[in-house]
Amino acid sequence: MSDERVGIDELLERVRSGLDRIGAREAHKEYEAGDALLVDTRYAALRERDGLIPGALIVERNELEWRLDPLGSHRAPEADSHDLRVVVFCNEGYASSLAAASLRQLGLHRATDVIGGFQAWKAAGLPVLLPRANRE
Template identity: 80%
Template sequence: MSSVREQPLGIDELLERVRADYDRIEARAAYDAARDGDALLVDIRYEALRTRDGLIPGALVVERNELEWRLDPQGSHRAPEATGHDLRVVVICNEGYASTLAAASLHRLGLHRATDLVGGFQAWKAAGLPVTS
């Protein structure tokens, strides 16, 4: 068995490559899609950020380390919202970096409509979209 090692990537190049594989979504479009029932917003920020900055009403809060288990439609630990592989998931982190890698992971689970929010929660808040404490 031959083992060929790929050249290591820096995080910026990795993000660029991952983002080339799907269309990311802007805050207003994510808000509209969720309001219209066409997207599940999933907040993966850790608790301290949610406490500090607030929550997006209606978003499913799933810590990043639980994301794949909670959204795998075939998984035994799935959230009730994980209804199928066609579910449109919008992953939201604080600034739109960790969510990119999380969305890519969901793609590998077969959630082909998974995406992430450009600019993350901070872009949502800056757009004047609803936030609760």
């Protein structure tokens, strides 16, 4: 193991240099075309506060690798191929970059994340299913 110390900002920059990050509208277009699996890793309180992206698979960040590993015994049914295009969302697009890089280490070579995360999706006026409390 290396003794190199890296701060989170540098790590994030390194990770992102290996991703083909996309905007919210492009993610929506890929999903609508059936070309991508949207994965929402936001924790429950944020989903309850801000809503859900219709059709997105909800996977808590601490379960992500287990649920999306095509070779894993705990995989989600959707995670059936290393060629799967996985587009990860977090709230603002930081943790999702690290998550997408982790998925790439598992061999999901098309994994990426959305620049600006869920907040960018919402700001772009893309579909959001609001929580019941916000609909009343």
